[in-house]
Amino acid sequence: MQLSKQQIDYCMECGVCTGSCPVAMELEGFSPRGMIKRTLGEPDGNILQSRDIWACLSCSRCSDRCPVGIDFPRFIRTYRNKARQKGNLPKFSHHGQFHTITAIQAKGVKQDRIGWAKKAGKICEKGDYFYFTGCITYYDVGFKYLDLNMIQSAENNLLLLNKTGIEPVVSNDECCCGHDAFWSGDDDTFSTLAEKNMKTIAAAGAKTVIFGCPEGYSMFREAYTEKFGSLPFEIIHITEFLARELPNADVSFKSKVKKTVTFQDPCRLGRRSGIYDAPRDLISLVPGTDLAEMEHNRENAICCGTTAWMECSSCSKSMQKDRLKEAEAAGARMIITACPKCQIHLTCAKKNTDHNIDIMDLGSFLAENID
Amino acid sequence: MSKDFNPRILTFACNWCSYAAADLAGVSRFQYPPNMRIIRVMCSGGINPNYILKAFEKGADGVLISG
Known part of the structure; x- marks a missing residue:
């Protein structure tokens, strides 16, 4: 979808996008609001030459909160195609x-x-x-x-x-x-x-x-x-x-070890598809498991730090470490996620730090606890 | 596989050993099949997995890393 100029014109410059953006919190000068403004001023201007165009994680926290419904990640995506044609390429991880x-x-x-x-x-x-x-x-x-x-x-x-x-x-x-x-x-x-x-x-x-x-x-x-x-x-x-x-199937669950777990909402499942309850319902099928929510959960969840295998940076690492700290602060011994990339990125961050928390995908968690 | 199959094999050869060997084969006028395409690298440890995948993407039938 190419956002029309008119759609971007709806931007009220309220700055909710930049205030919500986990990248803007880490990367100095990165501003979704600023990028929209720059594009309005000069539609095919310097945004195509900038590195900022690759920094967006498309985690959709901004578009989820935008009062006029501008899908910033889709906006930036269409410009990425143009930037490629001008020789501005991402750094692949x-x-x-x-x-x-x-x-x-x-x-x-x-x-x-x-x-x-x-x-x-x-x-x-x-x-x-x-x-x-x-x-x-x-x-x-x-x-x-x-x-x-x-x-x-x-x-x-x-x-x-x-x-x-x-x-x-x-x-x-x-x-x-x-x-x-x-x-x-x-x-x-x-x-x-x-x-x-x-x-x-x-x-x-x-x-x-x-x-x-x-x-x-x-x-x-x-x-x-x-x-x-x-x-x-x-x-x-x-x-x-x-x-x-599963609730109607001939299968029952028994928690082998009672533990507190938390759920990392993947951006694609949560904000981009609106699925928040299904994974939580599945976790609750396992008796003896307490689901503790992290400070930022559901539509406020924070991205695992990188998207589309590109631009992994100190900014990504910092976000991942914060996420591990949030999980620990919630009292969880395990982070359950439903996205292979969340699992990979958080495991990578854990490997380089002294956080001691298990990271597991939802299917494996359920299978492990089948009675 | 037909008898006519002529694989294109991309070789990454280390400057300090296998490339020197390939060079010696050359100056000694040994004949070897032309399926090998050699790229000299300064160290075979500097080869990253994507070099290999890229070779396959560009149509190589095999990749030999020698070092």
Whole structure:
């Protein structure tokens, strides 16, 4: 979506965006309000040459609070595409390997995306339900150095889906949803990936697509519907699906160790998709677990510090450390999140500090406590 | 795989050992298949994972890191 000049014109310069922005609190001179103002003054002006254009995390705290509903992250995204054309590129994290993996998938490559699923549970080739695994299969390889076993999240999600009586399709032809390409302004790669995924889902004959990752879910919800119109299948995030199905399924939970946990709202699941209660309902299914809320929770939650594998900086680290401190201050012994990237980023921050708190994804937490 | 398959193999060779060896093979006029494309690096420890992935993205069939 390209915001029209008129929409930006609605800006009242109240500054709620800048006041809400976790980047503006850390990075001197960064101001969403200021960027809108600069753009109004000169639509294709110096914003395209600035580094600030890459600093926005698209965490959507600003747009969630904007009194006139300006979606600042989408605004900045459209300018990112223009900035790329002018040679202003982001600094990719992790040597850019995840963007290269995305590019390879867009070109077309034979993938083994179902090896894990065959071992972990029951899947099928065609059916009503499609489990969209997301890039977690690649993160599993990329983040061994953090002692993260990322594929476990997918395995546990599949286990829980099987418990609800579903044998979903998991496909070798699935591609990256295009989230990182989209938010880093690489529209061509996003379009190629989106078309491939639509074909793969159609070929599987799925009526419902269940997303293991909030980024994939939010991309289908926002960007895919914008590109393809209404989708010929239902989309649902795994937390919502499990919150609906697990209470009726033949499965019960027993907390092995009583503990206090807290929930990190992923930006894509919370503010961008409006899902706050489903993950909390799921945590409450495990008896003996106390859910303590961090100081900033739900729509006020703070981002895990980086988006789209780019521009990881001291600003990101500072936000991540603050988040770990908030969790500890709430009395939690564990942070549960529903996004693989939150899990990776917070684990990375923990590794470099002396915080002692577990970080786990929601599916694994539930699977661990099955009676 | 057909017999005609001619893989393009990108080689990262360390300046201080394997590149010197490749150089020696050259001056000694040893014949070796032309599938190898060598990039000299000052240390094989300086290769990051994205160099390898980029090679595949650009169409390499294999990557050899030698150091």
